[in-house]
Amino acid sequence: MIPMDAPPAPSQEVYLQMCMKKAEVVYQVPTCILNAIHQVESGGSLDARMTSKNKNGTEDFTPMQINTGWVSYFTKHFGITASHLKADTCLAVQATAYVVRYEINRAGDFWTGVGRYHSPTPWRAIQYRNAVAAQAQRFGCVIR
Template sequence: MIAMPLDMPVDVPVAQCIEIAANEFKVPEEILWAIRIVEGGRRGLVKKNKDGSIDVGVMQINSVHFKEFSGKYSVKPSWLVWNNCISVRAGAYRLSKEMARAKTFWRGVGSYHSRTPSLNRRYVEKIKATLVQHGRSARSLAKYAEQRFEDTMKVSYQPTL
């Protein structure tokens, strides 16, 4: 388990973070919401993968990216777990990087999850289905996510020393 750090930067609600990160990294807000919903992430969540890696936080950032975020940006893995905005900004950064690298928009979106063609396509279908389900509306996606993940700023945990 990754403990909540005492030196973690101030956090704000997920909806505000997604709006800011979408503008900062020039990615569609609706896509960030859809990724968040498909990934099923929330503050404090750590999921172990079959390959031994872990996915953490709101945007379920994979541990293979920890070194890059730590080295280039001084972002601690525990911040990705416990800080909504840091997780969302990291996710938006990864999405923008993959979209710039890919030859098509949807391949870039799918590469957030995997560059393996079959996994990429399957992920894109999940993202598209989520967008269709919510009428491609950022407001609808945000409302659904707030209800599903109980996106509040209430702290129901204590820092570990």
């Protein structure tokens, strides 16, 4: 039984921000960047079951829009499926931060890594990186 004086559960937005702060600590991807990715990818949607189909036949899942290519990687290496990601907002945020950090490390450059979260195609990655940078300023990032 829940005591009557128990604090209320956090709102979805507060919970999302808590998850982003945790992901920042674990993966060293700033919360303002994760917020910007969330905004660019889904317009800030909180619909955890969000799925989008891409022109190339892949799908993106959750408001962070994690691509099936990465979902396959997570399933193979960690046993994490699209259903897991859609059922757990924090897991989806952690997965996003993992991908961004992976791509930053692979590229050796922060912004190239951010762009590659969206696409390995250079011109698409540049467009995406610019969109994320613009949004990131709204969430407190200082862009140099």
